[in-house]
Amino acid sequence: MTNALELDFIARTLSTTGVLLLIFLPFGLYYWGLYPTLGVLSGGIWSIINLYFLKVLVKAIVRSEGPDRVAAAVLLLVKFPLLYAAGYALLASGLFGPIPLLVGFTLPLLVIVLKVGGRVLINADSKSSEHKNLQGAL
Numbered sequence: 314m315t316n317a318l319e320l321d322f323i324a325r326t327l328s329t330t331g332v333l334l335l336i337f338l339p340f341g342l343y344y345w346g347l348y349p350t351l352g353v354l355s356g357g358i359w360s361i362i363n364l365y366f367l368k369v370l371v372k373a374i375v376r377s378e379g380p381d382r383v384a385a386a387v388l389l390l391v392k393f394p395l396l397y398a399a400g401y402a403l404l405a406s407g408l409f410g411p412i413p414l415l416v417g418f419t420l421p422l423l424v425i426v427l428k429v430g431g432r433v434l435i436n437a438d439s440k441s442s443e444h445k446n447l448q449g450a451l
Contacts, residue, residue: 323368326428327361330421334358345413352409356417359400364421366392 334357341350366388373384403414432438 322428323364326421326424327365329424329428330357330361333420333424334417348409349413352413353417353420355403355409356414357420358417359396359403360418360421363392363396363400366396 334354337353338350341353345353370385370388370392373388374380400418403409404411
């Protein structure tokens with residue numbers, strides 16, 4: 314990927330994961346049934362919320378004017394105890410099986426790996442850097 318961090322990469326990952334979950338919904342209901350499909354959806358939604366809070370936390374800590382300590386503390390209190398307790402409650406409830414929850418939990422990671430792999434396969438970053446160098450020369 315490029316040297317500069319693309320700030321919208323996480324947002325695009327979250328939206329792609331949400332779209333994948335919506336596409337999965339009718340097929341999961343038909344082939345797996347209600348509770349396994351709800352398990353995948355619950356795990357996926359939990360992962361989307363977790364990744365969003367991680368993005369906001371990093372933005373609050375890594376800033377040019379210094380970290381926003383109050384926002385970082387609030388986000389840490391929301392993300393780690395509350396969000397992870399909710400994830401544990403999903404697993405411990407017994408309502409959903411561990412495999413559907415695991416599929417939902419790992420879906421954003423799969424989206425990230427596929428996005429990066431796609432960029433590597435099509436050499437998107439080398440083409441864009443060559444294009445920028447040509448624009449600078451003109």
